[in-house]
Amino acid sequence: MEGAVGAWAWWLGLLFGAIPLLCLTVWHSTDAWYCAAFALKHGGRGSNGIRRRLPPGHMGVPFLGETLSLLWYFKLARRPDDFIGAKKAAYGNGAGMYRTHLFGSPSIIACSPAANKFVLQSAESFGIRWPVPELVGITSVVNVEGSSHARLRGFILAAINRPSSLQTIATVVQPRVVAALRTWADKGTIVAATEIKKVTFANICKMFISMEPSPLTAKIDLWFGDLLHGLRAYPFDFPGTASHRARKSRRKLDTIFREELEARKKVNKQCDDLMGGLMQMKDEQGKKLSNEEVVDNIVSLVIAGYESTTIATMWAVYHLAKSPVILAKLREENIAMSKSKGGSTSTSLMITHTDIPKMKYTAKVVEETIRMANIAPMVHRVANRDVDYRGYTIPKGWAVLVWLRSLHTDPNYYEDPLSFNPNRWDVSRLSKIVACFNFLSYLVI
């Protein structure tokens, strides 16, 4: 009898004592670890005389941090805004920054207009750091800094935003989109996401590397799919993981683009596409980009330009299908613009880059689509040094996630934020963060 009571007491002790204690220890251990390391290194007072401390938050469980919680809100619960909402509820709005641990890095999330502006405008304190830089390309525009970055960025902006480039893009993109729209109309029912992806990829292949759809471009598309998965996955590189598959696909893309590059060099072929432009680029000393630089930049540009425009177009189709009044107004403006050209052939009726600034309602539909689509829900930075902000310290080397999404869906900045209302852009309320982001969607939509 005594033995049985003893066994019960042991099990009850385990259930109500040791297990909760263990869970509590596990739950707080990462936080305790980082806070202790911070206190040891930064224990003193900052230049303003105030004791240094980390922004509020929680670093999650050992090893995984808060990655599972993020995935839960984004993928399973499908309430992405509640990831930040839960932090605001737990720690208050504070300085608009929270500490966390995501995808293998101690991180700070900036999620108020002031905090985001502070990070984005302090280029010397916060460098750009995309997750897994080697997947995008070490020498690509998104990973290099200083004069190399300025030179590549200048070239890319010119390649896509210069009037002559926009003219070329409009000429390449429109016939393909018109042809796709006709096929979709004939089919009656389509899976918009799949069809839009196909036509966008065909346009990207044509403009970037002068490739027409083929079994090879279908493979390239699959490899880019793997690459994008790998960029968002935990950076474990062993067989079976998304990261491992992404690295393999990156190597295959490397081979294909290098072969194309070398074939062009062999016969001195000049192509009027993005790869051709990158091959001709020279620095101040007249030195051209290396093969690796050309390939890295083509890969990073496809990553930046492909999924973004596909998703933007897909959401535009979704919202327009659900908003017949808005669609009618959009059609009216586009048809009027086409008719005003007075031509009779489908080419002469096409909208050109000079028409775009006149299409005010179309521009508002694009802005609203991009706000609601939240294609880039966050942008990635890294603290180059210890940075003090409103009584908190962002430690050197920590990742900084500028959470754009939470601004786009905050009722303080957008009335009824989850409704699709292009007219809200009659008064521009938030400044645009990048200039590049909507040029293609103007044309594709």
Ligand code: HEM
């Ligand atoms: C709807 C479409 C698009 C959206 C929403 C979008 C969004 C963004 C955002 C938020 C950034 C800033 C990232 C950061 O600061 O870390 C960015 C950077 C960039 N985007 Fe886009 N983008 C779009 C389309 C494109 C296209 C079509 C291209 C090129 C073909 C492109 C090329 C780039 C490049 C090269 C950068 C890096 C610029 C730099 O490091 O200075 N984007 N984009």
